[in-house]
Amino acid sequence: MVMRPLVRRSTTQRAWLITNPLAVFATICLISFWLDEPEWYKKWPAGLLFLVIYLLAYRDLFNIVIWRSTFTVAITDVPLVLALFYLPPVMVVLVVGVAILAQQLWLRAQPAKMCFNTAKSAAANCAALLVIAALPDVRGAGPGTWGILALGATTVAVVELLSLVGVLSLVQGLRTGRDALRAGLSALVVTGINIVVGLVFLVALEATAWTALLLAILVAALVMILRSYAEFFRRHKTLADVYELTQAMRDEGGRSGLPDVLLGRVRSLMQSEYATLWLAPQGRHPEVLLTARVEHRGLLDISPIPEEVRAYALEKQAATAVGGRFVVTQDLRSGLRAAKLKDVIVVPLRSGQATIGTLEVANRLGDNRTFREADVQVLETIAAHAAVAVENSRLVDRLRYDAYHDRLTGLPNRRRVVDALAESVTVRAEDEVVAIMLFDVDGQRNVNESMGHAAGDKLLVETADRIRGIADPGALVGRIGGDEFVVTLRAPSIDATIEIATRMRERLRGPMAVGSLTLDVNTAVGVSVYPDHGGDPETLLQRAELAANAAKVLPYGVQPFHPALESRAVRRLGIAADLRRALENDQLEVYFQPKVTLADRHVVGVECLARWVHPAHGEVAPEDFVAVAEHTGQLAQLTESVLVAGLRRCRAWADADRPFAIAVNLSARILLDSRFPELVRELLDEHGVDPGLVTFEISEPGMLSDIERVLPSLYRLRDLGVRLSVDDFGTGASSLAYLRQWPVHEVKIDDSFVQGMATDSGDLAIVRAVIGLSREFGLTVVAEGVESELTLELLEEMGCELGQGYLFSRPLPYERLEAWLSAQTEPESTPTGEIRRLRAVI
16 A cells, blocks of 8 residues: 655645534524525615625724734624514625725735634524524513623624634634634623623614614714724824834943844834834945744845835935825836835935935735825834944944954954964963064165155055965964064974074065055064963063064064064163162152043043153153053152142142142052052042042053953942043043943043044044943043044034143143143132133144
């Protein structure tokens, strides 16, 4: 015997398992009623009147809210009560059946659905008529009649509900059937109200037929009220849904789940079969095409919407709707029919003046439902929020990417190289070393000075491409400084590493076109290896740099690290000794750079900056003697010296009724000293300065390097009442992820971004994103490096609160600061003291 494979019935076939029995039951009952009352047709005028009433009743469905539950109101139960009383059974079944059939034809329902709804209604009315026939005869409009008619109308509702639950359970599963049963039982409340209204109408009509006029007026008014309420409810619900959608997009932030959150909710809110997000390729971001479809888990990477509709919307730079309610070109309608779609809305996503993509929906759910103008407006509102969310997501992604990559060459930066080395040195192999080869490009400074920085940047980019091209496939290539590139890889030995470095240096040499000149690129290569030359990434890089400096004077240009090279740090030790004497003799001077509110140009504080003029070497750059102080243990004394000078001036200003705030830079190493917060408290008490007037600025990269160890000191400082600021924001790694964890009050945007924002759209976007996200966290934003009026105007427009830079004033010694305040500001009296306001920004 041959076994035939089981074939799963289609949804249409399963639906007929319910439809056919209902139709057979209704047919048998109808024949029985006909035989019992063969002259039923003589009441055709009443039947025609009820048919008109039913058609009007089926036209309007309303949604109302009762106790936080939504109910669909259909007033068909009202004429049903009257029909059961006034019409013969056959006419009741036929009138209701014809009305249902007309409604389904108007809705253009599918044949299977049309047959089911007609059979369901006919069977339910037959069941109700059988119940009424089994009860005593209906006489008059008294309470007995009320109970019989109410029982009959309730039977109709129950049979229709059970039929619907049965067909949904067969077609879509038991879970869907249970949900339909739960919703139907709740809707019986509305059915009961309609039955009571129908009985009231019956009593009134039995009293006098003229009541029909008053009832008609009442019904018309009721329908108008329900329509108004339904429209109000729809708008309110849409507004609430849009708000929830924007909140969800904001909470998702820069995570990868934004498309899922956006498209799933848009499809549900717009009640569409499809919701599509298309993003044009932009920089390193590829094209995105994702679609959410009803009853489909996950997102599809295709779209059913014709490309010509999207192209039309992008060309017009406006929302484009195609469907029965909208006037569009015939070509777009033809494309829609070819794609088997009934209506589509496409809205461009705009970021400033640029279009970054589109948000699209297709096929409004429901046989009689199509998109309207109001739906276009709703989707435009969603698209505006979606564009901001997408751009913020990309900006956050770019901030994170830039934190680990060099912006000019796209190579991993020092932070990324250090992290990679930290991972590499944890894996020790007996027959391998971790090699670091540092390439120092010779002559890059000369190119900058003779041909400009653009030519120098081109030289660096070309060099980066060459190094990347000649490096081994398993090597990590990065840029760790202005003209310093590093290549790390695993090698058999230090000798093998030197051979690799020599070979790469030779291949790197050769003519390179820079502008109108052809240059011969030359590099010095320093080599260090783990574990021979150090056990941590910073030491290995530092010693590779020492070796590269030594290689510059060698003819072959490659130098491995040797301990003798560290003797070159003797000069630094000499400066360290001089710095110690300068600190002991109070020879360092503190300069002050004003901080200005951008909204009203008030000078509200100063940043305290240490300056040192060496007796032999002249003025020493702050980064140089600060680095010396860090490495020689003098950093705490240097910080205390600057803080004391600032507190002394702050106290003097307060005594003069000019409460200027001060800001002092802190190194992460200072925060590692658990005694530092107590020292700050003692100094505040000694000078009688309000802690709220003191801000400590901690460099972001320094915090990130040892965040877990510095957090206790940060919290203790915050508890003292002083303000904490993240300095050099944007130059570290994953800053945004830590902002919520750090107990800080202020974010200070690094001047490298601020100075470039007027000419570099990338810097502008980053500054805008940092300001927006910082304000979301409730942090004050300070921009350093404000040097032009255009930069100042852009920062004002973005909502940046404070700024400092050469546009206002350079760092000045105390006497020159006082002269500057007298010349460039004018006093304003406030309840908290005198405030200085800039006369003009020069």
